[in-house]
Amino acid sequence: MTADLAQLFEQYYPALVRMLYRRTGDRDRAEDLAQETFARAVSAPPDNPRPWLFAVALNLVREDGRRTVTRGRRLELLRAEQDHPATGPDTEVVRNEDAARVRAALAELNERDREALLLKAEGFNYEEIAATLGLAKGAVGTTLARARRRLVEAYRAQERGEHVAS
């Protein structure tokens, strides 16, 4: 069991952190949520790990957005890590103006569109996206089409200094 979990961790941790980072824009938070996802896998080992892990991670993001009180406490120890300099959450992103614009554009999408897009970026096929987000497989193409179009439009609006509601 532990060996399996270690293998899962090695296999999916970077992809989970990347997806969560794209979703939250905060590396520490993304790592923390990824760790919490795997911690849940310790107590309830999943049969089909990839959709399970990403679905749990996305649920945690949603919960975490509502539960901000305990966040600071949970991260307290990890922030003391020596090999991990304590930088501001968006420091890396702020350095890159374009990346910040992309994130802002991504934030303007609705939850489902954004998650479908992020899962696709992690190599999920339509069946996996449908299973993870609870969609019909036939609706995934439309969801992705809308998500991509809105992302590009929002990004272009960001470039022009406008704000586009999704």
Added chain:
Amino acid sequence: MSHLDEGTLHALLDGELELTEVKEIQAHLGTCSACGSRLRQVKEFYAEAERLVGAIEVPGLAAASAGPGGRAPVPLAPAGRAERAAPPPVPAGPPILLLPDNPTWADQSRRVVAPLKWVAVLAVAVGAGFLVSEARRGSEAARLATTPVAESAPAPVLSTEEATPSTDSAALSGGARGDLALADSEPAAAQREVRPVTPAPAPAPPVAAAKAKPPDEVVDSANDANDRVVELADRKGADAPPTKDVRAEAARALEELDQERRVARAAAATAALDSVRRQDQALRRERAALAPAAAPAPVAAPPQPTLEQRAETYIRIGLDEAARQLGRPVHVIEGMSPLFMGLAQGRTSPGADTTRPVVRVVYQDAQGRLILLDQQRIRPGQSTAAPASPEPHWTMGEILLHLHGEIGPDVLRTLRSRVR
């Protein structure tokens, strides 16, 4: 067929449609200019959205982030407008077909001219083959007479073969030559309505590599692509004029020429190799004379273990998870800041229940040595007897604690009194 919606076009570009659906769409796109124009627009959004999402990379995680199905970072364009005017192509991967723009009169005329060019190439190849075979069979005088022609023939023949793989075998051979045939040659242009993209061989471009599927999927898609190439070749064969015997003769002639050329190259290479070998041996003898006791080659230093490996933790956890594991807040050493907390296998902590993980709080002293404070909730019936070890091992309420690490037992005993 009604007009194609955006979702279907995205599913098409994502490689999610069945072959029959693709064929229907392809047929529709051939006749509907509105859908053709929509497809061009969708391709633009698709490519740009992929690039934008790929542009957000976790700082410091980019190199290690190419997981299964993952995607390498795509650099952002410095000037968005200029890039948008010519968006990057949709990365190679799941999409299996490149659908055509609506045919213009130029395309159609090219389709008419293309077979004529092909026939002309065949005529050149056959002529060259005939001359070569004549040169071989003929007398000494005849050979002398045809030699200049035979020597000059291979260049155009080989170049035309490479540029336009007119035979089925060339189209099926894969590799650079096959790709070229499918991508650029005029016969391929004649088949543009069904133009499979074969998986790129050897070093793939960064974007293609980043979108690479897991190996089994790659094999499947490669098989699919190959099937389609076979199908394409079959169709081509069915449409081709009955010149098989002529082409076979030309192919034989070319093969003979190729063989001769290879023999000559091999002989030249062998001769060159001998001289290089002699020079190499002389150089070695010289070096041996100058430096009889050569220093052994430096051995590459083994990679340093990570903190997690040194602490034998398989996953990092936060305070919440630690408290959940223990059923109470985690114990810490007063006055010390932990590096991190993690779960370790029970067998790595003497005295702990080996069937369950232990919560391990990891500290580091000023010399960089690790100090590990293990904690495990005691289950009913679990033995709490301390193992035969000089390291501190005790219980606090329902928690079994064990302090160990890379420092001596005396220091560990001192630290025990500070555990809260």
